[in-house]
Amino acid sequence: MLKDHEKALEDLDKAHVFDPNNTFTLTTRGQAKRMLEDYEGALEDHDKAHAFDPNNAFTLTTRGDVKGALKEYVGALEDLDKAHVLDPNNAFTFRIRGNVKKMLKDYEGALEDLDKAHVLDPNNAFTFRIPGDVKKMLKDYEGTLEDLDKAHVLDPNNAFTLTTCGQAKRMLEDYEGALEDLDKAHAFDPNNAFTLTTHGDVKGALKDYVGALDDLDKAHVLDPNKAFTLKIRGNVNMMLKDVEGALENLDEAHVLDPNSAFTLRTCGDVKGALKDYEGAFEDLDKAHVFDPNNAFSLTICGDVKKMLKDYEGALEDLDKAHVLDPNSAFTLKNRGDIKKLLKDYEGALVDLDKAHGLHPNNAFTLTTCGDVKKVLEDYEGALEDLDEAHVLDPNSAFTLRIRGDVKGSLKDYEGALENLDKAHVLVANNVFTLIIHAHVNWNSNNYDVTLKTLDEANVFPAKWSYYITNSKVVEMDLR
Numbered sequence: 001m002l003k004d005h006e007k008a009l010e011d012l013d014k015a016h017v018f019d020p021n022n023t024f025t026l027t028t029r030g031q032a033k034r035m036l037e038d039y040e041g042a043l044e045d046h047d048k049a050h051a052f053d054p055n056n057a058f059t060l061t062t063r064g065d066v067k068g069a070l071k072e073y074v075g076a077l078e079d080l081d082k083a084h085v086l087d088p089n090n091a092f093t094f095r096i097r098g099n100v101k102k103m104l105k106d107y108e109g110a111l112e113d114l115d116k117a118h119v120l121d122p123n124n125a126f127t128f129r130i131p132g133d134v135k136k137m138l139k140d141y142e143g144t145l146e147d148l149d150k151a152h153v154l155d156p157n158n159a160f161t162l163t164t165c166g167q168a169k170r171m172l173e174d175y176e177g178a179l180e181d182l183d184k185a186h187a188f189d190p191n192n193a194f195t196l197t198t199h200g201d202v203k204g205a206l207k208d209y210v211g212a213l214d215d216l217d218k219a220h221v222l223d224p225n226k227a228f229t230l231k232i233r234g235n236v237n238m239m240l241k242d243v244e245g246a247l248e249n250l251d252e253a254h255v256l257d258p259n260s261a262f263t264l265r266t267c268g269d270v271k272g273a274l275k276d277y278e279g280a281f282e283d284l285d286k287a288h289v290f291d292p293n294n295a296f297s298l299t300i301c302g303d304v305k306k307m308l309k310d311y312e313g314a315l316e317d318l319d320k321a322h323v324l325d326p327n328s329a330f331t332l333k334n335r336g337d338i339k340k341l342l343k344d345y346e347g348a349l350v351d352l353d354k355a356h357g358l359h360p361n362n363a364f365t366l367t368t369c370g371d372v373k374k375v376l377e378d379y380e381g382a383l384e385d386l387d388e389a390h391v392l393d394p395n396s397a398f399t400l401r402i403r404g405d406v407k408g409s410l411k412d413y414e415g416a417l418e419n420l421d422k423a424h425v426l427v428a429n430n431v432f433t434l435i436i437h438a439h440v441n442w443n444s445n446n447y448d449v450t451l452k453t454l455d456e457a458n459v460f461p462a463k464w465s466y467y468i469t470n471s472k473v474v475e476m477d478l479r
Contacts, residue, residue, distance in 0.1 A: 006036065008028075008032045009029065009032040009033065009036065012025055012028055012029040012032060013029070016029060021052055022052075023049045023052045023053040023056055023059060024049075026045045026046070026048050026049035026052070027045070027046060027049045027056070027058060027059045027062055029045050030042040030043070030044075030045035030046040030049065030062060030063070030066065031062050033045065034062070034065065034066050034069060037069075039066055039069050039070045040070075042066045042069075043063070043066050043067070043070065046059060046062060046063035046066055047063070049063075050063060055086060056086075057082075057083040057084075057086035057087035057090065057093065058083075058087075060079045060080070060082050060083035060086070061079070061080060061083040061090070061092055061093045061096055063079050064076040064077070064078075064079035064080040064083065064096055064097070064100065065096045067079065068096065068099065068100045068103065071103075073100055073103050073104050074104075076096075076100045077097065077100050077101070077104065080093060080096060080097040080100060081097075084097065089120060090120075091116075091117045091120035091121035091124065091127070092117075092121075094113045094114065094116045094117035094120065095113075095114065095117045095121075095124070095126055095127055095130065097113045098110045098111070098112075098113035098114035098117060098130055098131075098134075099130050101113060102130060102133065102134050102137070105137075107134050107137055107138055110130070110131075110134050111131055111134055111135075114127055114130055114131045114134070115131075118131075123154060124154070125151045125152075125154035125155035125158065125161070126151075128147045128148065128150045128151035128154065129147070129148065129151040129155075129158070129160065129161050129164070131147045132144045132145070132146075132147035132148040132151060132161075132164060132165075132168075133164050135147060136164060136167060136168055136171075139171075141168040141169075141171045141172050142172075144164070144165075144168040145165060145168050145169070145172075148161050148164055148165045148168070149165075152165070157188050158188075159185040159186075159188045159189035159192055159195055160185075160194075162181045162182065162184050162185035162188070162195075163181070163182060163185045163192070163194060163195045163198050165178075165181045166178040166179070166181035166182040166185065166198055166199075166202065167198050169181065170198070170201060170202050170205060173205075175202055175205050175206050178202045179199070179202050179203070179206070182195060182198055182199040182202060183199075186199060191222055192222075193219040193220075193222040193223035193226060193229065194219075194228075196215045196216070196218050196219035196222070197215070197216060197219040197226070197228055197229045197232055199215045200212040200213070200214075200215035200216035200219065200229075200232055200233070200236065201232045203215060204232065204235065204236045204239060207239075209236055209239050209240045210240075212232075212236045213233065213236050213237075213240070216229060216232060216233040216236060217233075220233065225256060226256075227252075227253040227256035227257035227260060227263070228253075230249045230250070230252045230253035230256070231249075231250065231253045231257075231260065231262055231263050231266065233249045234246045234247070234248075234249035234250035234253060234263075234266060234270070235266055237249060238266070238269065238270055238273070243270055243273050243274055246266075246270045247267070247270050247271070247274070250263055250266055250267045250270060251267070254267065259290055260290070261287040261288075261290040261291035261294060261297065262287075264283045264284070264286045264287035264290070265283070265284065265287045265294070265296060265297050265300055267280075267283040268280045268281070268282075268283035268284035268287065268297075268300055268301075268304070269300050269303070271283060272300070272303060272304040272307060275307070277304055277307065277308055280300075280304045281301070281304060284297055284300060284301050284304070288301075293324055294324070295321040295322070295324040295325035295328055295331055296321075296325075296328075296330070298317045298318065298320050298321035298324070298331075299317070299318060299321045299328070299330055299331045299334055301314075301317045302314040302315070302316075302317035302318040302321065302334055302335070302338065303334055305317065306334075306337070306338060306341070311338055311341050311342050312342075314338045315335065315338050315339070315342065318331060318334055318335040318338060319335070321335075322335060327358060328358075329354075329355040329356075329358035329359035329362065329365070330355075330359075332351045332352070332354050332355035332358070333351070333352065333355040333359075333362065333364060333365045333368070335351045336348045336349070336350075336351035336352035336355060336365070336368060336369075336372075337368050339351060340368060340371065340372050340375075345372050345375055345376055348368075348372045349369065349372055349373075352365055352368055352369045352372065353369070356369065361392055362392070363389040363390075363392040363393035363396055363399060364389075364396075364398070366385045366386065366388050366389035366392070366399075367385070367386060367389045367396065367398055367399045367402055369382075369385045370382040370383070370384075370385035370386035370389065370399075370402055370403070370406065371402045373385065374402065374405060374406050374409065377409075379406055379409050379410050380410075382402075382406045383403070383406050383407070383410065386399060386402060386403040386406060387403070389403075390403060395426060396426075397422075397423040397426040397427040397430065397433070398423075400419045400420070400422050400423035400426070401419070401420065401423040401430065401432065401433045401436065403419045404416045404417070404418075404419035404420035404423060404433075404436055404437075404440070405436045405439075407419060408436065408439065408440040408443065411443075413440055413443065416436075416440045417437065417440055420433055420436055420437045420440065421437075424437065
């Protein structure tokens with residue numbers, strides 16, 4: 001296709017020499033330059049054509065298209081409105097104007113224009129493709145796929161259609177289907193940064209963080225100033241526990257797109273992990289201004305307040321988040337954890353069970369469920385949840401610690417110590433792991449190991465005597 005545009009441009013240059021004032025030649029040459037991504041050259045030709053024939057609807061439409069490519073959306077819309085007055089039943093004008101309205105976030109206006117274009121030209125893949133993209137913006141992912149499937153039938157080799165399909169499937173948590181579409185899109189257009197970024201996003205959702213980062217690095221090389229790529233890369237860095245790298249990417253994304261609630265939300269999450277709670281709240285407050293009804297922002301706020309041990313404040317945020325998105329497993333999981341910390345164990349289990357139903361493969365949800373059941377002395381139920389969590393995430397110190405505690409309560413001291421030793425290797429300085437370790441050793445009559453472990457925990461053992469049945473023996477032993 002690229003060679004066709006180059007040949008067309010060569011022919012149009014010759015035609016222009018013979019007739020330099022021909023509007024059609026200038027407009028068509030401008031279109032060829034637009035397809036070759038020479039947008040400035042395209043605009044220059046269109047301006048000349050428009051000067052010769054200011055009432056030419058076709059020139060106005062194609063100039064509006066070029067201005068759209070240059071992100072001059074207001075100027076583009078002005079041209080397209082004039083073109084529409086001159087030729088009110090032109091499907092091409094409706095299509096381009098619908099696309100420009102989409103970029104201006106006038107989604108209802110965009111769909112209205114694109115519906116009219118579809119009536120006039122029902123077999124145009126672009127007419128299906130852009131409404132599908134608009135519906136994705138409106139979070140109507142089923143409607144997106146319906147339109148894009150039709151576009152795909154008409155134009156099966158279009159990378160944009162396949163990429164947008166992949167995005168919609170990703171939002172519907174059909175990650176395998178999304179990856180299949182994105183692989184096809186990548187095969188058709190291997191140097192498309194948007195496809196690579198979306199590919200990386202889906203791999204991240206599948207927890208293939210190394211593969212995700214590989215795609216995102218390639219996308220960043222192709223388009224180094226793309227905020228979307230930097231946002232997703234920052235998120236993946238966070239998952240890989242490269243917190244500094246995450247913040248670096250997100251800061252760059254924020255410079256490029258300072259009004260992105262997603263970037264600010266993720267920045268807040270990262271700063272929370274870095275214990276910069278003031279910075280976290282500052283970013284989350286800004287995100288809330290741009291997107292006041294976002295359940296994810298409120299959930300992250302709740303998570304930061306949890307770190308500050310403001311459990312009541314955290315619950316307030318999570319209750320609001322739940323109202324906005326009652327089927328968010330992320331919110332329910334976090335709210336269940338907060339209710340556990342507030343000793344509302346029954347309420348915690350209700351939330352955690354719902355979260356598990358919505359997202360059954362989340363190790364943290366299962367571990368927290370197991371922790372709550374442990375407190376309620378349902379040790380068998382707790383162990384069942386913790387075994388499942390351990391399969392999903394065998395290197396979670398949190399899961400191993402709680403599992404060791406539960407096995408100790410079930411008098412499986414050998415199994416308890418095995419889990420606690422692994423947890424200690426993964427996170428060496430966790431006092432709670434050491435205290436449970438000491439408790440299990442005490443119950444299995446390993447008093448020397450108990451004292452050694454408590455010394456390592458750097459606490460006065462007497463503070464933890466409630467873990468041990470016979471306090472008098474403890475006191476005697478401490479002497």
